[in-house]
Structures are given as structure tokens and as C-alpha cells.
Amino acid sequence: MxxxxxxxxxxxxxxxxxxxxxxxxxxxxxxxxxxxxxxxxxxxxxxxxxxxxxxxxxxxxxxxxxxxxxxxxxxxxxxxxxxxxxxxxxxxxxxxxxxxxxxxxxxxxxxxxxxxxxxxxxxxxxxxxxxxxxxxxxxxxxxxxxxxxxxxxxxxxxxxxxxxxxxxxxxxxxxxxxxxxxxxxxxxxxxxxxxxxxxxxxxxxxxxxxxxxxxxxxxxxxxxxxxxxLHKTSLCAEAMLIQLIRRARFLISRGTAVPASPALTLFLSRAVTLADFESHPEYLQAFSELDDYDIWSAIKIWSRHPDRVLADLCARMLERKLFKIILSDQPLAEEVILDVQQQLVRQNIPSDELSYFIHSGIATNAAYxxxxxxxxxxxxxxxxxxxxxxxxxxxxxxxxxxxANIVRRYYVCWARNPMNNDQ
Known part of the structure; x- marks a missing residue:
């Protein structure tokens, strides 16, 4: 009432x-x-x-x-x-x-x-x-x-x-x-x-x-x-979340079962644009059902998924085994990125999976x-x-x-150790 x-x-x-x-x-x-x-x-x-x-x-x-x-x-x-x-x-x-x-x-x-x-x-x-x-x-x-x-x-x-x-x-x-x-x-x-x-x-x-x-x-x-x-630890956690969502979408596109809530499944399986929202009311209704709980529930389930990349990233999130990060006021030298990639290769991560365990970007800030x-x-x-x-x-x-000056900080973050070696 x-x-x-x-x-x-x-x-x-x-x-x-x-x-x-x-x-x-x-x-x-x-x-x-x-x-x-x-x-x-x-x-x-x-x-x-x-x-x-x-x-x-x-x-x-x-x-x-x-x-x-x-x-x-x-x-x-x-x-x-x-x-x-x-x-x-x-x-x-x-x-x-x-x-x-x-x-x-x-x-x-x-x-x-x-x-x-x-x-x-x-x-x-x-x-x-x-x-x-x-x-x-x-x-x-x-x-x-x-x-x-x-x-x-x-x-x-x-x-x-x-x-x-x-x-x-x-x-x-x-x-x-x-x-x-x-x-x-x-x-x-x-x-x-x-x-x-x-x-x-x-x-x-x-x-x-x-x-x-x-x-x-x-x-x-x-x-x-x-x-x-833009705290460096937040940047790492955000990068991991983005990568595990990327992996889930990739698996779904390949026909692999990735259990999630109906709303999350919809947006993982389709690239929904603003035009889609405007012309299909069901997308807006599905979005209105999507929240943090959908993601955390999925992460808990996916931490035991047969796909080792998805399971690894989700387990890291749940246990706060976050990526490591290098920050710089200047664009990172190519040698730095190559060194990080070599570290991942030494962890026996296949080349076609490397992109899920490394993330580079630019954090920008202009207060006014x-x-x-x-x-x-x-x-x-x-x-x-x-x-x-x-x-x-x-x-x-x-x-x-x-x-008023835009300040840029360049970074790369990556999985330093395999999950089973983390302490």
C-alpha cells in the first residue's frame, strides 16, 4: 500500500x-x-x-x-x-x-x-x-x-x-x-x-x-x-575486473557455458549500443536489473570455471591477489613492456592468453x-x-x-606470480 x-x-x-x-x-x-x-x-x-x-x-x-x-x-x-x-x-x-x-x-x-x-x-x-x-x-x-x-x-x-x-x-x-x-x-x-x-x-x-x-x-x-x-591499487583491481569480463565474453562467443544472472548474460553475449537501448525497451529493463551483486556472484562461480584463465583471474579477485603495477610520468619504454611479458611467459602462460594478465593504460587528471x-x-x-x-x-x-594542466601517468600492471605460487 x-x-x-x-x-x-x-x-x-x-x-x-x-x-x-x-x-x-x-x-x-x-x-x-x-x-x-x-x-x-x-x-x-x-x-x-x-x-x-x-x-x-x-x-x-x-x-x-x-x-x-x-x-x-x-x-x-x-x-x-x-x-x-x-x-x-x-x-x-x-x-x-x-x-x-x-x-x-x-x-x-x-x-x-x-x-x-x-x-x-x-x-x-x-x-x-x-x-x-x-x-x-x-x-x-x-x-x-x-x-x-x-x-x-x-x-x-x-x-x-x-x-x-x-x-x-x-x-x-x-x-x-x-x-x-x-x-x-x-x-x-x-x-x-x-x-x-x-x-x-x-x-x-x-x-x-x-x-x-x-x-x-x-x-x-x-x-x-x-x-x-586513480590510486595505483584501484587501477590494478579495475584492470583485473575488466580482463575477467573480457575473458567471459570471449568464452561465450566461442560457445562455452559461462553461468551468470540473466541480465549479465545478456550484456556479455551482445554488444549493446545506445541505439539498441533506444529501440529495444527490453535492454533498458535488463540494465535496470544489473548491479554489483551480479558481478560478484559471477566471480564466485567463475573462480571454479574449467577455463583456467577465467578461474585464475576470479580467484585472484576474491583473495585480493592483485596485479603489480609500474607508474611513470613518461610513456613506458618498450623494453619495460617486453620485460613484463617475459615474466608472464616464464609463468608458462601461453602467448594467446598473455593479454588477460597484463594491462597498460594512461591515468589523466585535470582538476580544473x-x-x-x-x-x-x-x-x-x-x-x-x-x-x-x-x-x-x-x-x-x-x-x-x-x-588546468592535464597530468598524465602511464602504467602497466600484470600478474607477477601464478595463483598457486602466491603466498
Whole structure:
């Protein structure tokens, strides 16, 4: 029976009590698509590094909705007209912005699916809910897409200073224990304002007295990427997960039985594209049933699979026998890769199986994209005289300009020892 009391309160460990602001938001939280986010971890494989990193996309979405409510209050307090319909719509949009994440969030985004970005799937799922709710999300979808005539709402949802980033930095710091990544979200939100752009449309800006908080925000984001999101151990665990999924897909393509849940089996056996999702509703429904548990259940089963490659990789994951890694600021010399391959050959791994036990890549991080690269979502500072400037130009810290540089780290990771030799 549907609840008659929809003014619920969540006790959030990061912000304290979070209130569900409307009946629509309550119904969205209760929807099966949103409840699925309870079963998708926010930080993918980071729990292999930080044991406390077990929070989910469900936590994050509620937190982002809470911060959005605070941002709207701050803007209203400065005399900006925001209707109740706009307030509800932008909170609904940020609440649902991560619906399209698959198992382990970003890790398998381009492995299970065929180049389908999670934001595209979020939009399809929002449209599906909108049909079910009789058009109640039409305004929220316009804000999410960036087609609404007041562009600052889209900036609050998706930009370089949005409520998404505000929450995940706060929340990921809390659950990993990386205190250096702490940001002053409350102060930043209180410093938000609006200013007219060249087209006389309201753009999101930050009052000049909030510059120090923005500088801290950008530095914290840079630190969190290298210390958490792109941690070398996480890179190894992610590489192993990608390789075992690759092996499972290969075996299925050869006609070998690889038991898994119906939803996972569907995406392992077919290269589903965005066009497939748009034209075949059954794919979207199957995706809405897919979560971390499908993958872990499969890994447990596959660890005893007759195929030794799949079984080996899965057993390593279950026992945390992770790949080793070499990181470099420069592209790795060919000799380094050849040496790693020779190590694998000495483990009696056949040449046609080597690719499953070695993975190379590039980890990139730019804490801030200046106005030239970002085009419309750069962080703008508003001075008392009304002048508006990019944070990179407004800040007197030379480090802010340096944060706009894309930093690349090259790596190769591999299975150093056969499983039966691991201690």
C-alpha cells in the first residue's frame, strides 16, 4: 500500500538529517530504478585500498539532492526568483543524475556496454520514469539536458562546480578517511550567486569572498583523484575486473557455458549500443536489473570455471591477489613492456592468453578546465563592482592555473606470480 506520509527524513552520516522535500521526490526515491543504486558502490574498487569506501550511489544521490536544496535557498535569499516547480524539478534532476551507472560505477562503463555513457542511460531511464509518472519529470529532464532557458539550473546539476561534485568529494572523504580532500561545501553554497551573461541569461557565479573556498575545492579534487580515484591499487583491481569480463565474453562467443544472472548474460553475449537501448525497451529493463551483486556472484562461480584463465583471474579477485603495477610520468619504454611479458611467459602462460594478465593504460587528471577548454561551465567569480572573471584569472595563486594542466601517468600492471605460487 502506498505511504500517505511522504515527508520522510534520512539520517545521513555526512550532513545529518536530510528531508524529502515533496511527494514527487519521495515517489522517485521509492522507484525501483532509484532503489537499484543501493546495490552500486560509489567508488568501484576503492574498497581494496580504503576498507570504509563501501557507500553507494544511493547515498550520493540523496546527498546531492540535499545540497541542491541548500543552493536554491541561498540563491532565493539573494533575491533571485525560483519557482516551486523549478526547485522541485532541479532536485529531481540531481537525484536521478546517476541512474545510468552500471556495476562498479565507472569501472565497467565501456566493458559491459559498447561505448554507452552513463549520462545517456540516465536520460533514458528518466524518460521512462517520466512516461510512468505522466510527464511529471518533463522540466527536470530539460534541466538535466541543458535545454531549459535558465542555464544555471543545468550548471547546478552538471558543471565544474555542481552539487554532484560537492557531494562526492564530501562523501568520499568521509568514507575513505582521506581528510585532506575535505571541502567547505557549506561556505561555497552560501557564496553562490547569479549574473547575466552576454545573452542576458542567468549564469552561476561565486562571490569574490568565496575565492579561497574555491581554491581549496579545486586542490581537494586534484588530491582525491590521485589519492583515491586513480590510486595505483584501484587501477590494478579495475584492470583485473575488466580482463575477467573480457575473458567471459570471449568464452561465450566461442560457445562455452559461462553461468551468470540473466541480465549479465545478456550484456556479455551482445554488444549493446545506445541505439539498441533506444529501440529495444527490453535492454533498458535488463540494465535496470544489473548491479554489483551480479558481478560478484559471477566471480564466485567463475573462480571454479574449467577455463583456467577465467578461474585464475576470479580467484585472484576474491583473495585480493592483485596485479603489480609500474607508474611513470613518461610513456613506458618498450623494453619495460617486453620485460613484463617475459615474466608472464616464464609463468608458462601461453602467448594467446598473455593479454588477460597484463594491462597498460594512461591515468589523466585535470582538476580544473579553464574557460578556453570548458566553454560554458567554467567557474566564474563575481566581484563587488559587478565584474565577472574565470577563477583561473581571478585567483592570485599561480597554482590554480597549474591545475588546468592535464597530468598524465602511464602504467602497466600484470600478474607477477601464478595463483598457486602466491603466498
Amino acid at each position: 502506498a505511504s500517505s506520509n511522504k515527508k520522510k527524513i534520512f539520517n545521513d552520516p555526512v550532513y545529518g538529517f536530510i528531508t524529502i522535500p515533496s511527494d514527487l521526490i519521495y515517489d522517485l526515491v521509492e522507484h525501483r530504478y532509484f532503489q537499484r543504486l543501493r546495490r552500486i558502490k560509489q567508488l568501484g574498487m576503492s574498497e581494496f585500498v580504503y576498507p570504509g569506501a563501501l557507500h553507494t550511489r544511493f547515498h550520493h544521490a540523496l546527498g546531492a539532492m540535499h545540497l541542491m536544496g541548500q543552493a536554491i535557498q541561498a540563491l532565493r535569499g539573494k533575491g533571485h526568483l525560483i519557482t516551486e516547480a523549478e526547485c522541485e524539478a532541479v532536485q529531481a534532476a540531481i537525484l536521478l543524475h546517476d541512474l545510468g551507472h552500471g556495476p562498479f560505477s565507472h569501472v565497467l562503463e565501456h566493458t559491459i556496454l559498447n561505448g554507452v555513457h552513463h549520462e545517456s542511460l540516465s536520460l533514458l531511464l528518466m524518460q521512462d520514469i517520466n512516461w510512468e509518472f505522466g510527464g511529471a519529470l518533463t522540466l527536470a529532464i530539460r534541466m538535466f539536458e541543458g535545454t531549459y532557458e535558465r542555464p544555471f539550473f543545468h550548471q547546478l546539476i552538471s558543471s565544474q562546480l555542481d552539487m554532484d561534485r560537492m557531494d562526492y568529494l564530501n562523501r568520499d572523504c568521509f568514507y575513505t578517511g582521506v581528510a585532506e580532500g575535505t571541502i567547505g561545501a557549506d561556505r561555497i553554497i552560501k557564496m553562490l550567486d547569479l549574473a547575466k551573461d552576454a545573452g542576458q541569461k542567468d549564469r552561476l557565479v561565486v562571490e569574490a569572498k568565496g575565492i579561497l573556498s574555491i581554491e581549496n575545492f579545486l586542490n581537494a579534487r586534484r588530491l582525491m583523484y590521485w589519492q583515491v580515484y 578546465l579553464s574557460s578556453q577548454e570548458a566553454r560554458t561551465d567554467n567557474i566564474l567569480i563575481k566581484f563587488k563592482n559587478g565584474r565577472v572573471a574565470d577563477i583561473a584569472d581571478a585567483s592570485d595563486l599561480p597554482g590554480i592555473k597549474a591545475l
